[in-house]
Amino acid sequence: MGIKNHFDPDQLFELLSTSLREQNAWKNSFGAFETDESLQLEPEKVGAVFNELNERLKDNYPFFHPRYAGQMLKPAHPVAMAAYFIAMQINPNNHALDGGPATAKMEIEAVAEIAAMFGYAKHLGHLTSSGTIANLEALFVARSLHPGKAIAFSSQSHYTHKRMCDVLGSSTVEIPADVSGKIDLGALEDALKKGTIGTVVATIGTTSLGAVDPLDEIIPLCKRYGARVHADAAYGGFFTLLAKEKKPLINAAPFLHLSQCDSIVVDPHKHGLQPYGCGCVLFRDPSVGRFYKHDSPYTYFTSRDLHLGEISLECSRAGAAAAALWTTLKLFPLKPNTGLGAVLKKTRKAAAELSRLLSTSTHWKNFVEPELDIVTYFIAAKPFSASNISLQTEKIFNKAMHNPSHPLFLALLKAESAHLTKKFNVTADQPTTTILRSVMMKPEHLRFIPTIFQELEALAENSNR
Numbered sequence: 256m257g258i259k260n261h262f263d264p265d266q267l268f269e270l271l272s273t274s275l276r277e278q279n280a281w282k283n284s285f286g287a288f289e290t291d292e293s294l295q296l297e298p299e300k301v302g303a304v305f306n307e308l309n310e311r312l313k314d315n316y317p318f319f320h321p322r323y324a325g326q327m328l329k330p331a332h333p334v335a336m337a338a339y340f341i342a343m344q345i346n347p348n349n350h351a352l353d354g355g356p357a358t359a360k361m362e363i364e365a366v367a368e369i370a371a372m373f374g375y376a377k378h379l380g381h382l383t384s385s386g387t388i389a390n391l392e393a394l395f396v397a398r399s400l401h402p403g404k405a406i407a408f409s410s411q412s413h414y415t416h417k418r419m420c421d422v423l424g425s426s427t428v429e430i431p432a433d434v435s436g437k438i439d440l441g442a443l444e445d446a447l448k449k450g451t452i453g454t455v456v457a458t459i460g461t462t463s464l465g466a467v468d469p470l471d472e473i474i475p476l477c478k479r480y481g482a483r484v485h486a487d488a489a490y491g492g493f494f495t496l497l498a499k500e501k502k503p504l505i506n507a508a509p510f511l512h513l514s515q516c517d518s519i520v521v522d523p524h525k526h527g528l529q530p531y532g533c534g535c536v537l538f539r540d541p542s543v544g545r546f547y548k549h550d551s552p553y554t555y556f557t558s559r560d561l562h563l564g565e566i567s568l569e570c571s572r573a574g575a576a577a578a579a580l581w582t583t584l585k586l587f588p589l590k591p592n593t594g595l596g597a598v599l600k601k602t603r604k605a606a607a608e609l610s611r612l613l614s615t616s617t618h619w620k621n622f623v624e625p626e627l628d629i630v631t632y633f634i635a636a637k638p639f640s641a642s643n644i645s646l647q648t649e650k651i652f653n654k655a656m657h658n659p660s661h662p663l664f665l666a667l668l669k670a671e672s673a674h675l676t677k678k679f680n681v682t683a684d685q686p687t688t689t690i691l692r693s694v695m696m697k698p699e700h701l702r703f704i705p706t707i708f709q710e711l712e713a714l715a716e717n718s719n720r
């Protein structure tokens with residue numbers, strides 16, 4: 256099924272050449288001028304360097320292929336790449352309106368759509384160059400509102416929270432995570448009782464396991480103790496699209512509480528089909544913009560409105576990233592059954608299906624039940640010890656990747672052996688156990704799951720021999 260004459264790479268070239276012609280006509284409307292000699296190049300030299308570039312780029316894993324079932328990596332959608340490339344002809348800078356009025360407006364529109372997806376009635380927000388910077392901004396506001404207080408996050412939260420708190424000079428409290436990778440609510444309450452925590456970071460989809468912290472329980476808890484809540488939904492945020500369905504494919508409750516968080520971070524460059532360089536931070540209370548206030552004598556001169564540069568920590572930022580996101584959201588709207596929702600449903604189903612198949616196998620065990628589209632699993636090796644499981648896992652990982660006719664690219668994850676002992680009775684003869692992790696983040700994975708499972712079974716059989 257699908258669209259018969261769907262937009263394919265050949266049409267991409269057509270689209271690009273039409274757009275370039277259009278852009279050139281606009282450029283020429285200001286009067287033709289010659290490229291300076293210092294910038295001119297000989298076509299043969301360009302060709303030679305690009306040949307080398309093409310060769311060099313083959314030193315990569317095939318992130319675009321369903322056989323790549325490893326880390327959280329995939330190419331952007333061709334329309335996002337095309338929009339980025341076309342906007343880059345002008346190279347607007349979304350730091351200020353006079354750096355790129357068109358793309359600044361696109362950014363404001365795209366960010367408003369994302370805020371509406373989360374259910375924010377009002378918002379202040381903007382794109383950033385990454386999720387890390389977006390989280391830094393949220394933590395910067397957290398610190399500004401509660402200067403002397405600590406920022407709490409779980410041991411499974413992204414490692415950059417600790418680092419960014421160091422940058423901000425904020426004290427931190429690490430809350431343990433349970434066996435499923437979620438923040439331990441009992442431990443969180445004990446910490447909140449001390450009255451020293453200003454903001455709690457809830458992770459909506461942890462990077463390693465895809466675990467969703469129970470925001471529906473964290474919010475009332477934090478209200479009781481007067482703490483703010485920041486949701487790090489860098490990876491999982493767009494799954495919100497699936498939460499309002501009658502029979503959601505995910506546990507909807509945490510997502511339906513995102514609108515009550517003080518701030519939210521989501522990465523369009525993870526699940527929003529964007530090239531790298533696109534994070535997003537949103538605040539529920541627009542008045543936090545006051546913390547960014549500064550006066551730059553040489554930039555803002557075309558508008559009295561708040562410029563994007565006045566509400567962000569970064570200065571120069573690619574307007575092309577905003578153009579790419581804006582274009583993508585026009586073609587992949589934030590809806591549950593079409594657009595981006597339809598894409599995410601497939602990735603979610605792919606993870607659920609792989610996990611189901613693994614649970615039918617005598618060779619494999621699911622480490623945790625996938626909540627979103629990350630599957631974590633390990634081999635039921637004999638002896639059933641942390642060291643032997645780790646050894647067999649690494650063997651399988653390498654063998655799968657180096658198969659000459661049908662390579663399969665997986666990722667490794669270090670799990671706490673104590674968790675494997677508790678859940679599966681694994682002998683904890685070393686502190687961590689290496690297991691496998693597959694992020695099923697491409698919709699094409701769904702159709703490929705039977706193949707992946709078959710190959711995993713064959714790999715396990717060979718390793719047990």
Ligand SMILES: *Cc1c(COP(=O)(O)O)cnc(C)c1O
Pocket residue numbers: 385386387388390413415458460461462487488489490522534
């Ligand atoms: C990826 C990720 C980040 C960091 O985002 P970058 O865009 O890689 O800087 C932060 N938090 C979570 C939960 C993530 O998955």
